[in-house]
Amino acid sequence: MTTTATTAHQSPPAAETRSGGVGLRLGGLRRTFGTTTALDGLDLDIAPGELVALLGPSGCGKTTALRIIAGFETADAGELLMGGEDVTATPANRRDIGMVFQSYSLFPNMTAAENVAYGLRVRKAPKAERAERAAELLELVGLPGRDKHYPHQLSGGQQQRVALARALAIRPRVLLLDEPLSALDAKVRLQLREEIRRLQLELGITTVFVTHDQEEALSMADRVAVMKDGRLEQCAPPSELYERPATPFVAEFVGTMNRLPGVMGDERTVEVLGQRLPVHGDCPDAGHAVEVLLRPESLRVSAGEGGKPGAAVTADGAGPGEAATVRVATFLGGTTRLHLTTASGAEAKADLPSWEAGSLTPGSRCTLTPHDHPVLVEETA
Template sequence: MTTTISAGDSTDTRAGVGLRLGGLRRAFGSTTALDGLDLDIAPGELVALLGPSGCGKTTALRIIAGFETADTGELLMGGEDVTGLPANKRDIGMVFQSYSLFPNMTAAENVAYGLRVRKASKAERAARAAELLELVGLPGRDKHYPHQLSGGQQQRVALARALAVSPRVLLLDEPLSALDAKVRLQLREEIRRLQLELGITTVFVTHDQEEALSMADRVAVMKDGRLEQCAPPNELYERPATPFVAEFVGTMNRLPGVVREGGTVEVLGRRLPVTTGQGAHPEAGRTVDVLLRPEGLQVHTGEQDGGEHATVRVATFLGSTTRLHLTTDSGAEAKADLPSWEAGSLTPGTRCTLTAHDNPVLVEERDNPVLAEKTAS
């Protein structure tokens, strides 16, 4: 993907470059931050690094930026090995969580700072700053100082500053976490629009799954310094490779089941096909936890055959859907999402029958599995 952006009388044509993180390892004393991270990012792609605190996502971003050095492994940018290249030689733009604007500079001066360091002319700096401030939705704010801008406006200035030098790669380190919900939603849409318009390869670090799923071409879920799965948002949600991914991305139920012959599992009175993800297929007769999304459950009023009887404990109205919190007669807890028009009669205390849609499910063996004949009726 190639983008042409004019600044004054100059034209800058850039193509997004690919990134390769090959076997990156980084330890801080006895703590392993990255444990052999392998990840390929295509030119012009936006990849979100998603995971809990301490999973290694920020360390990976800092290694790409050149602020940290990997103990082992390599970093390729556009096919070039930049592993040992200092940060100021990598042609990377970075936006931080804390904005990091110079308080004694106006918005325009902040945006133009990188160009000033690169000895661009005053006219070129002014033209580029004005262009980018308009691009991020801040025309007329060029003479405002950071303390005169809202948090969302400051982050837009920080984004414009990162883009001013036309970097080959843009890095975003949880840039929206300090903003309120409405501004966060607006700015994530703006960032995505700009990224697509400019065609710039972007790596976005976040612990917010909604941000990752709504913005990224692919989401890389990390745990304990390793990559659990990297896939487009819909695949990550619908076909998680591991139980960790399944539970970290979206809401997931864990319901008891028994593995049967033919690659199926018996749960809620039905046999469902099993998808193994990255794990081994449990042998027949093992008790397992069956992972089911709330929308993968069916709830029928009254005690019917062909499912498990349950009681509605809480009904939470969410607009077009209602989330039911249920307890089965065997003691299992479950959440089910139904269209609100369908859930109207399922008030707290209602007896019902719980079953599942006939879709492949991910299973995980329990710590102390028992043979099916001890539990099957």
């Protein structure tokens, strides 16, 4: 089955734009390194004040895109507009961009205040202005009283806060974040991503955030741009990306996805687990064998064997489901994930509220039925 890569929602919805920032347009950006194509005609519009996360596997081009925005890399083709101005050939030091790296990159011989004020010093701002701005930003990022501390006297989370304050000190038009939280432990990551989002909303600064962490992208961004092989697969708000992925790649990359065997029916429907479901996206001809993509929470599990393998679908589309056996039950707090095998031999994962899953222990016989939602399908080879 052929899928379409550059799908809808590359441009931000007008209602979601915020004042205070500057818009970005990446138009047909292409970048190669020898025989490797890092970017292959990347198109993306970012609204003023919007936070967009670039998400994708290693080598998909997200860091290259960020470096081109920063001016550290030059595109082979395409254009970069900032606030409507073509800055494709503008040197990095004239783009008014703040950048926070994965490694904190603080000057070890400078205090926190001196690190924050460094960009202003380079711009020859008066000493009093530098000191005032540094104190203001250290307060803003939650580090009052740490102005005279050196980097080695600060924790990793505190050092990253100083790096963020330094990037904001010059009042940049755009803020770029290159996996800034990946070196921190889980608790600090959670605290700092909430802090970054709060600051970004408060300041209204246009922000591009590169991450490989799906949870970070979905929890922080106004929109998430999923990339593959240097191209944009889909750019959409987190809920839309998760609930209505445009391609099988997006569906499987963002969150957990089951692949279950099905057969195409008439009128853009597919028969799976004894149920007829509507199909969105590319749709093979009726009668073709396909794999149906279903989220774990889109599967209903009932104790007892009400369903049978290959059960017939009723005229109204409802079906009795398919018999299955619980292999593993993993308690995850409020949710329990069941690993099941259907009577026809397919493997599936289903997420249930833990209070519903208490009787579904390993070895339990049950019935597996999908909820009636549109699904993506992919034709089997």
